Amino acid sequence: MLSLLRTPLxxxxxxxxxxxxxxxxxxxxxxxxxxxxxxxxxxxxxxVTDLSHKGRFVFAxxxxxxxxxxxxxxxxDTLKTGRLQYSLLLNQSGGILDDVLVGLFQRTDSGLLYxxxxxxxxxxxxDNNLFRKFLAPESAAQYENKTHFSDETNDQSMISVQxxxxxxxxxxxxxxxxxxxxxxxxxxxxxxxxxxxxxxxxTGYLENDRFEIVLESFFVEQFVADLFQQGLIFGITPVGFxxxxxxxxxxxxxxxxxxxxxxxxxxxxxxxxxVHLDGREFPGSGVLSDLKSKTPEKLRVFLETDxxxxxxxxxxxxxxxxxxxxxxxxIFSPMFQKNIAMGYVPYEFSQPGQVLNVKIRDKICKARVxxxxxxxxxxxxxxx
Numbered sequence: 001m002l003s004l005l006r007t008p009l010x011x012x013x014x015x016x017x018x019x020x021x022x023x024x025x026x027x028x029x030x031x032x033x034x035x036x037x038x039x040x041x042x043x044x045x046x047x048v049t050d051l052s053h054k055g056r057f058v059f060a061x062x063x064x065x066x067x068x069x070x071x072x073x074x075x076x077d078t079l080k081t082g083r084l085q086y087s088l089l090l091n092q093s094g095g096i097l098d099d100v101l102v103g104l105f106q107r108t109d110s111g112l113l114y115x116x117x118x119x120x121x122x123x124x125x126x127d128n129n130l131f132r133k134f135l136a137p138e139s140a141a142q143y144e145n146k147t148h149f150s151d152e153t154n155d156q157s158m159i160s161v162q163x164x165x166x167x168x169x170x171x172x173x174x175x176x177x178x179x180x181x182x183x184x185x186x187x188x189x190x191x192x193x194x195x196x197x198x199x200x201x202x203t204g205y206l207e208n209d210r211f212e213i214v215l216e217s218f219f220v221e222q223f224v225a226d227l228f229q230q231g232l233i234f235g236i237t238p239v240g241f242x243x244x245x246x247x248x249x250x251x252x253x254x255x256x257x258x259x260x261x262x263x264x265x266x267x268x269x270x271x272x273x274x275v276h277l278d279g280r281e282f283p284g285s286g287v288l289s290d291l292k293s294k295t296p297e298k299l300r301v302f303l304e305t306d307x308x309x310x311x312x313x314x315x316x317x318x319x320x321x322x323x324x325x326x327x328x329x330x331i332f333s334p335m336f337q338k339n340i341a342m343g344y345v346p347y348e349f350s351q352p353g354q355v356l357n358v359k360i361r362d363k364i365c366k367a368r369v370x371x372x373x374x375x376x377x378x379x380x381x382x383x384x
Contacts, residue, residue, distance in 0.1 A: 024257075086274055200213055250340065304340055
């Protein structure tokens with residue numbers, strides 16, 4: 001059995017009595033004390049989560065934007081400095097290899113422009129190999145020595161700070177006014193006291209304001225310790241992945257390895273906004289062009305389920321005793337006060353109001369397709 005990877009904050013997690021578990025090949029905190037308390041912290045106070053396991057890649061050089069546009073599902077030619085956008089890496093069949101965040105930033109010291117790509121932890125090695133394959137001279141000679149690629153995952157660490165007091169806590173800590181950051185934007189900056197390098201992004205799910213902070217790995221534990229001292233008055237709490245996953249599911253956000261994989265196309269997953277065709281060529285673009293005008297064979301749906309226990313990944317969805325789909329994620333939602341889930345069903349069973357059956361712990365329970373939660377129109381961190 002391969003040993004699990006650990007982030008630079010592993011010892012800090014243990015000092016906070018975290019319950020550690022395997023997560024995408026890393027030993028990460030599932031929870032610290034109470035999942036519900038950590039969930040309520042994200043909703044009402046401010047919580048900190050370690051995201052250092054995620055892949056972080058840098059692309060620079062005169063052809064970097066052209067290179068990434070040849071691989072990503074969204075056109076980044078119009079991406080402005082300081083902006084981020086959600087995009088996809090696809091295989092030749094249009095299946096999703098990974099969903100990523102891509103940003104364009106400028107070095108504070110040299111003025112150099114570069115692209116910053118954040119990937120899922122489980123896909124870091126796969127994505128790394130993909131980028132290197134297409135940068136190899138035999139694959140794309142026009143990019144040779146014109147696109148510089150580096151994997152910064154080990155040298156940098158990343159945390160999220162989320163909740164209604166996140167901005168109030170973080171604002172004095174950086175030399176840049178991070179309150180000016182809009183939805184899906186970021187900046188390269190320095191810490192106010194030490195002057196050390198940092199990056200700050202503003203993202204989040206629905207109304208939950210959230211910042212991601214990237215720091216040099218050797219300094220991240222000291223920063224987190226200082227952050228918790230500063231955040232005591234705001235009720236700051238470490239938050240594990242169990243609580244953040246509840247918010248993800250309440251926001252109907254797909255997760256790679258659950259709702260997304262190489263057998264699912266963007267149209268089936270409800271991610272058509274992350275595909276820019278317009279005559280562009282990238283892996284899978286030909287297949288997606290053919291599929292665009294057709295009805296998908298299956299669709300991701302949001303469900304409310306009956307029964308004592310929530311549905312979980314792998315539970316079958318049935319219509320008239322015939323299994324027609326499967327659950328991909330499921331929880332009891334503190335916000336909705338009911339069991340919710342996501343899954344895939346054939347198109348003809350995907351419309352709101354459709355009633356299906358789901359098998360949970362050998363019991364047959366009702367599962368109703370309902371409209372997925374949508375961002376509020378004036379939400380400051382409405383996703384792009």
